[in-house]
Each structure stands twice: as structure tokens, then as C-alpha cells.
Amino acid sequence: MVKTLDTPYVKLELHDDLLIGTYKKGLKVTLEIAKEIVKARLELTDYKPKLTLALNAGVISMDKKARDYLSSDEGVRGVIAGAIVLDSPVGSFLGNFYLSVSKPKVPARIFTKKEDAIKWLSKFRKTIPNNG
Amino acid sequence: MDNRFGRIRRVLMDYSLGNFDKKLTMSSRMDEVDAFMSGVNMLGEELKDKTISRDYFNNIFNSVSDMVFVLDKQGKIKNINHSVTNHLQYSLDFLKGKPIDYLLDKLQPDWFSKILKDLKTSRKISYETVFKTKDKNSYPVLISASFLIGGKNLKEKILVTAKDISDQKKTQNIVLKAIIEAEEKERMRLAKDIHDSVGQHLSAIKFYIGTSADAVEDPKQKSILLKANAALVDVQADMRNICFNIMPKSLEVFGLIKAVEELCSKDQLLNQMKIVIKESDGFPRLPLQQEFALFRIIQEFISNALKHSRADSLWIEFRCKKKFVLISLVDNGIGFDLTKIRNHGMGLNNVRSRIRPYNGEVDIISQPGKGTRYEILIPMGKAMK
Numbered sequence: 001m002v003k004t005l006d007t008p009y010v011k012l013e014l015h016d017d018l019l020i021g022t023y024k025k026g027l028k029v030t031l032e033i034a035k036e037i038v039k040a041r042l043e044l045t046d047y048k049p050k051l052t053l054a055l056n057a058g059v060i061s062m063d064k065k066a067r068d069y070l071s072s073d074e075g076v077r078g079v080i081a082g083a084i085v086l087d088s089p090v091g092s093f094l095g096n097f098y099l100s101v102s103k104p105k106v107p108a109r110i111f112t113k114k115e116d117a118i119k120w121l122s123k124f125r126k127t128i129p130n131n132g
Numbered sequence: 133m134d135n136r137f138g139r140i141r142r143v144l145m146d147y148s149l150g151n152f153d154k155k156l157t158m159s160s161r162m163d164e165v166d167a168f169m170s171g172v173n174m175l176g177e178e179l180k181d182k183t184i185s186r187d188y189f190n191n192i193f194n195s196v197s198d199m200v201f202v203l204d205k206q207g208k209i210k211n212i213n214h215s216v217t218n219h220l221q222y223s224l225d226f227l228k229g230k231p232i233d234y235l236l237d238k239l240q241p242d243w244f245s246k247i248l249k250d251l252k253t254s255r256k257i258s259y260e261t262v263f264k265t266k267d268k269n270s271y272p273v274l275i276s277a278s279f280l281i282g283g284k285n286l287k288e289k290i291l292v293t294a295k296d297i298s299d300q301k302k303t304q305n306i307v308l309k310a311i312i313e314a315e316e317k318e319r320m321r322l323a324k325d326i327h328d329s330v331g332q333h334l335s336a337i338k339f340y341i342g343t344s345a346d347a348v349e350d351p352k353q354k355s356i357l358l359k360a361n362a363a364l365v366d367v368q369a370d371m372r373n374i375c376f377n378i379m380p381k382s383l384e385v386f387g388l389i390k391a392v393e394e395l396c397s398k399d400q401l402l403n404q405m406k407i408v409i410k411e412s413d414g415f416p417r418l419p420l421q422q423e424f425a426l427f428r429i430i431q432e433f434i435s436n437a438l439k440h441s442r443a444d445s446l447w448i449e450f451r452c453k454k455k456f457v458l459i460s461l462v463d464n465g466i467g468f469d470l471t472k473i474r475n476h477g478m479g480l481n482n483v484r485s486r487i488r489p490y491n492g493e494v495d496i497i498s499q500p501g502k503g504t505r506y507e508i509l510i511p512m513g514k515a516m517k
Contacts, residue, residue, distance in 0.1 A: 060158065061170055064177035089167035090158070097174050 005044045010037050012044050017128055018121065019050040023058040031065040034075065042078050049128060051121040052082045055114070056091045062098065071102035081107040081124040083117035136165050140172055152180035199273070199294040202280065207231045207244030210289065219296065221266035232292065237262040237270065247277050251290070255279075263294065270493075272301045309421075309489030316379070316424045323379035331371060338364045373398070380427070388423040389415060389450055392430055396448075405437070405444050412451040416512060425486045426459060426508065429494070432483065433461045433506060441465025441504060452512070459508040467498045 003014040009027055013020045019041065027033070041052075062070075069075045076082070082104065086092045095110045107124065111117035139156055146154040154176065156169040193200060194214040202211040209227045217223055220235065227234075236243050243261065250257045256278045263271040273294040279287035338361060345357035375381070376394070383391035389411055396407040418426070430448065437443040443465030451458045483494055483506070492510035 060162065060166075061173065064174070064181060067174070088162060089164045090162050090170050091167075093167040093171045094174070097171060101174070101178060 003044060005040055007036065007040045009033050010040065012041060014044055014050070017050055017125065018053060018118070019045060020053045020055065022055040025058040027059045029059055029062040029066045029070075031063070031069055034062075034066040034069045038070075038075055038077070045078055047078060049078050049080050051124055051128070052079045053114070053117055053121060054082060054084045056084050056095060057087050059094060060090055062094055067098055067102040071098070071104040073105060076104055076106045079106050080128055081121055082109075083121050084108065084110050085112065085114050085117050086110055087112060134165060136169065140169060143172060143176070147176055147179060150183065152176045152183065198296075201232060201292040201294070203232055203244075203290040203292060205248070205288070205290065207233065207248070207290075219265070219271065220263060235263045237264060247275075247290070247292075251277060251279060260297065272297050305489040308485060312425065312486065312489065313421055316421065319379045320384075323375045323381070326371060326378075327375050327381075331368070331375075334364060334368050334371065338368070377431075383423055383427055384420065387417045388426055391423075391427055392448060395427075395431065395434070401434070401438075405446055407434075407446045407448065410447070410449040412449075415450045415452050415457070418457065418510075418512065422490050422492075422510060425490060425492075426510070429483050429486055429506070429508065430459070430461060433463075433504075437463040437465055437504070441467070443503070455512050457508075457510050457512055459506075459510075461506040461508070462503065464503045467500050467502045467504055469500055470496065470498055 005012045009024055009029075011022045011024075013022075021037070021041065029037075084095045084099075086095045092110070098104070099108055099110060109117075109120060111120070136156075136159065143154045143156055146152075155173050158166040158169050196213065197215055199216045199219055200213040201209055201216065204210055209230055209232060212222075212224050212227055216227070222235075231244065233242075233244050247257065256276060258274065258276045261273060261275050263273055265271055274297050275292060275294050277290055277292045280289040280291050281287060341357055341361045341364065345354055345361060348354050348357060380391045380394060382394045389409070393409060395401070396409060401407065417423070434446065437446055441463050443463035445464045447460070447462040449458075449460040451460075480496055483496075487494060487508065487510055490510055492508065494509075495507040496504070497507070498504040
């Protein structure tokens with residue numbers, strides 16, 4: 001069964017151990033918004049670790065505090081590994097900057113195709129705890 | 133041309149001038165140029181964050197009143213804060229690349245090697261030492277040192293902080309001086325009391341025995357009285373020696389050199405070693421307390437030469453140079469390894485303690501099999517005529 005949660009910033013879908021987040025168009029991510037997104041993600045997953053797929057086409061900016069938060073222990077809580085799918089020049093720049101400079105504390109990679117991202121994430125499936 | 137490039141150029145100019153608050157507003161096109169603008173904005177945010185941290189660090193680094201040195205693992209100076217320049221008068225350019233030992237008193241050979249060795253067994257170390265300023269003034273400091281952990285958790289550099297303890301040392305010296313002076317006064321009183329009371333009584337007894345010996349006719353009784361008289365002469369000689377050791381009258385009356393000459397002319401010394409005393413012209417009388425201190429050091433040196441060094445020759449030289457008095461004490465004994473007794477050489481510490489209140493210094497040079505040399509340097513103070 002797929003569980004969903006729609007917030008003003010992101011639409012979340014939980015497919016067993018895979019959480020897919022689709023960001024809303026024209027989103028400018030600030031620290032407050034980043035915290036709201038993490039809170040929503042943890043509520044949907046019941047605070048259990050999941051593989052996370054972010055469809056980031058809608059994000060047009062993310063400020064420093066938000067980037068630092070999303071790469072911190074709190075920001076990646078409940079994330080086993082994160083794949084980010086980008087299909088816009090701005091999103092691509094932003095995603096690469098985030099991974100290279102902010103350095104999130106979980107395995108993370110950028111993809112242009114959703115299928116490739118899911119395939120990469122599946123490699124981490126065996127690391128999910130039994131109760132996840 | 134797309135006017136966004138002009139805005140990017142201006143923002144990059146602002147960043148190069150340190151104005152990291154400037155931001156670019158992206159267009160609704162969301163194309164590659166907007167992507168680049170987004171990157172420029174993020175670059176500005178990162179630069180602002182890191183640059184402020186660096187300024188913040190520099191402010192702290194240069195505001196602390198303690199001297200701070202960053203050393204590499206060879207002990208060479210990589211960085212200093214403003215306090216080092218303020219206290220020691222050396223610039224960063226001058227000190228950069230020089231070993232930290234360069235700043236130290238010459239009495240502390242291989243000081244940095246000792247720090248490194250101690251740091252391997254302890255996270256943080258702390259002890260007192262003396263720096264020399266550019267003007268060659270002594271600057272007592274309390275040193276703390278610890279490793280700076282760099283990338284990959286490596287102990288790449290060493291952080292040394294030095295706290296000025298001049299005032300503390302001055303207070304210690306005042307207390308030490310008071311203790312030593314009180315001790316010398318007490319010795320003086322004791323020697324005077326022995327001389328004036330016991331000495332007078334002994335003289336009186338000697339007179340009575342001598343008179344009785346002259347008057348008595350019985351040869352047996354006469355012989356006993358003459359033996360008692362001879363024994364009293366020995367007691368008087370012993371008493372004079374004891375008084376001299378407690379407090380030589382000649383020191384007070386004639387000064388340091390005469391007192392040392394008297395000390396060295398004692399039969400028990402002359403029978404065991406050859407002593408050469410040299411004196412340069414114009415060697416002054418010093419304040420009595422300084423002369424006491426120097427006399428005690430010389431007395432201790434001679435005693436050590438006899439008891440421990442197994443020396444059979446000893447040289448004592450008194451010189452004066454500008455506003456300083458220099459005294460060299462040399463023996464030809466078995467010597468010792470300074471590094472092995474550095475931390476527990478009570479006798480050597482006593483030597484330093486005695487002259488420290490008068491801003492004196494002593495350089496102790498010795499090696500096994502090569503004798504021992506003390507080089508004492510003490511400011512003349514108010515010399516007595």
C-alpha cells in the first residue's frame with residue numbers, strides 16, 4: 001500500500017522502503033521550509049529509515065542554512081541513502097553544489113533518470129534494519 | 133547581450149571586495165544562465181560563512197593577551213599572534229621558520245625536543261621557562277602546549293601559549309629575598325652570640341687555666357692543666373671555624389673576595405686541593421646581601437667539588453664588565469650529565485634561587501669526565517666602596 005502526504009512544499013509517497021518526494025514548482029528552500037520537509041518525511045515514515053528519492057525539478061534555490069541543515073545528522077535522519085533526480089539546469093547546479101560543498105552524511109548521488117536512481121538506491125536495500 | 137551577465141559580473145566584483153551579501157535575482161526563464169546565477173548566489177553564501185569565521189578566529193587569535201605560537205613538528209614557528217610582537221618585539225616575518233628554541237634562554241638546550249617527548253605521553257603540558265626579548269631581556273613565562281589536530285585527524289602542528297608571569301616572579305623573588313635575608317641575619321646573630329658569649333667565656337677559662345698552670349708546682353697537676361689549655365686552644369679554633377662557616381666576619385668587613393680567600397686558606401681545604409683565585413682590577417664591593425648570596429654559592433661549589441666531583445684543582449675568577457659582575461667557578465672533577473639531573477638537581481636549583489632575587493643568572497656547564505663550570509652573572513646594584 002502506498003502512503004502519501006501532501007504539504008505546501010513537497011508531495012511525499014511511501015512505497016514500502018522507498019520514499020519519493022516531489023518538490024513543488026518554484027520552491028525556494030529556506031531553513032524553516034527544510035525543517036518542515038524533514039518533519040513531514042519522518043511523520044510519514046514513522047521515523048523509520050528509508051531509501052529516499054527526491055524529484056527536485058521544482059526547486060529554484062536553497063539557502064546556506066537550509067543546505068547545512070539538510071546535510072546535518074538531523075537533516076538526514078531516517079535516510080539510508082538519497083538519490084536526487086534533476087532535469088533542469090538550475091536544479092542540476094544546485095544539486096551538485098549541495099553534494100560537493102555541504103556533503104550530506106549519507107550516501108547521495110544525482111541522476112537525470114528516475115529509473116537509474118531507483119536502481120542505485122536498491123543497492124542499499126540490504127542495509128535497511130528489519131523493523132524499517 | 134543578456135543583461136544577466138552584467139549583473140553576474142558586478143556581483144563577482146562585489147564578492148572579490150568582500151561584499152558577500154549581494155545576491156542575484158534569477159529570471160523566470162530558469163535556463164543555464166539562471167542556473168549559473170544560482171551557483172553564484174550559493175558561492176556568496178559559502179564565502180560569507182567561511183570568511184566571517186576566519187575574521188572571527190583572527191580577532192580572537194590577536195586579541196588574547198597571552199602569546200600564541202603555531203609550530204610545525206620540527207619546532208619551527210609557522211604563525212604568531214600580535215601579543216608575541218608586543219611582548220618580545222619580534223615580527224612574524226622575522227620569526228617565521230625560526231625554531232622556537234631561538235626565543236629561549238640559552239640554559240635550556242633542546243627545549244622543543246622535550247616538549248615533543250612530553251606531548252607524546254600527555255595531551256597538554258605546562259611548565260615555566262624564560263624567553264628572551266629582541267633587546268635580550270629575560271621574560272619569564274608559563275608555557276602550555278598541545279597538538280593541533282588537522283585534517284584526517286593528524287597531529288600536524290603544535291600550539292604553544294605563553295603567559296607572562298613577570299609579576300608573579302617578581303613577587304616570588306621578593307619573598308625569596310626576604311627569606312634569604314632573614315636567614316643570613318639569623319646566621320649573623322648566631323655567629324655573633326657564639327663569638328661574644330662562648331668565645332669570651334672560653335678566653336676567660338683559658339686565662340684561669342694558664343694562670344693556675346703557672347702557679348701550681350706539682351708536675352702531674354701542671355701537666356694536666358697544660359693539656360687542658362691545649363685542648364681549649366683547639367676548641368677556640370673549632371669555634372672560629374664554626375663561626376666563619378655560619379657567617380664570616382671578613383665578608384661583612386672586607387667583602388666577598390677576602391672572605392673567599394679566607395675560606396680557601398683553611399688547612400682542611402689546602403690539604404685536599406689546589407685553589408687559584410684571580411681578581412680583575414676594580415672588582416667592587418657589592419650590597420652585603422648580594423655578597424652573602426655569592427659567598428654561599430662559592431661555598432657550595434667548593435663543598436661539591438670536594439664531596440662529589442673528586443676534584444683536586446679549583447679556579448675562582450672575579451671580573452666586572454660594565455654594570456655586571458662575573459664570577460667563574462671551575463673544577464677539574466668528574467663532572468655530571470646535566471640532562472639527567474635537570475629535574476631533581478636540588479643543589480643547582482638552590483644556586484639559582486640564591487641569586488634570582490638580585491636578577492642574577494648562573495650558567496652551569498658540565499659533562500661527565502670534563503669537570504664543572506659555573507658562570508655567574510649579577511648586576512652590580514648599588515656597589516659599596
